[in-house]
Amino acid sequence: MLELYYFENSICSERALMAFAEKSVTDWVPHHIHLFEHQQFDPEYLKLNPKAQVPTLVHDGEIIRESSLIADYLDDLYPHPPLKPTKVSEVAQMREWIKESDEAGYEGVASLSFVIVFRAKLMAMSETARESYWAGQTVLERTQRQQSCVFEGLSSPYALRAIATWERVFSKLNETMSDDRSWIMGEQFTLADLNLAPFVARLDGLKLVKPWLAEYPHAQKWWSAVKKRPSYIEARVGPSADEINIMGIEGTKVVGDFKKKRVEYLAQYG
DSSP, rough: EEEEEOOOHHHHHHHHHHHHHHHTOOEEEEEEEGGGTGGGOOHHHHHHOOTOOEEEEEEEEEEEEEEHHHHHHHHHHHHHSOOSOOOOOHHHHHHHHHHHHIIIIIHHHHHHHHHHHHHHHTTTTTTHHHHHHHTTTTTTTHHHHHHHHHGGGGSSSSHHHHHHHHHHHHHHHHGGGGGGSSSSBBBBBBBBHHHOOOOOOHHHHHTTTTHHHHGHHHHHHHHHHHOOHHHHHHTTTTHHHHHHHHHHHHHHHHHHEEEEHHHHHHHOOO
């Protein structure tokens, strides 16, 4: 039996949901973990995921954590259609893309999400409520990043790191797609595309993709193709109905400042 513990508006959960959709797997048991109701800190869930993160996959009692590993696991479990190239060297190249997404891309999206959307929510709380929110977290680095983004906004060093990361990713994506291939690894849709898609969807919800990709037409073409992918649609990737309006409103407020920050970054480091 397959069980997935997830939050519908979690970008990492969307990776697992896309993998299920790509494989046409429907016989799995959903367990919705509402992050804003702090259900990830429930003692029973912490036994499954001590980091208090989603998603978590349980397969016949075996626990698989981390979204990219879950997607890879599902690809092995359901080999058709394959989401990995057949050539071993290309699998390694595909995993390089995923490694970049996991190590830097996620932090970048999380930072910008806190700067643009969650900052307003947390600053509206009382100091006691904010302290309570962070007190339950189990990963110190995540708490420090969130606090910096909330209290410093776009001036946070994490915001600059986010701009640097995604500038690198979008530039590489644009160059990779410049030979008119269909997907990152060629004509085959792979885990490289799947793992990147939810992160870009969040940036799109924050109103950052359009100005960011204005100079990257090949990356734009890839993004347009991703949004038409049946698994992307079936998994309902991107901000939920409850979040899309607020993300759009808050993103529009800061997009001008974001553009200035990006220009400053490119002038100094680009």
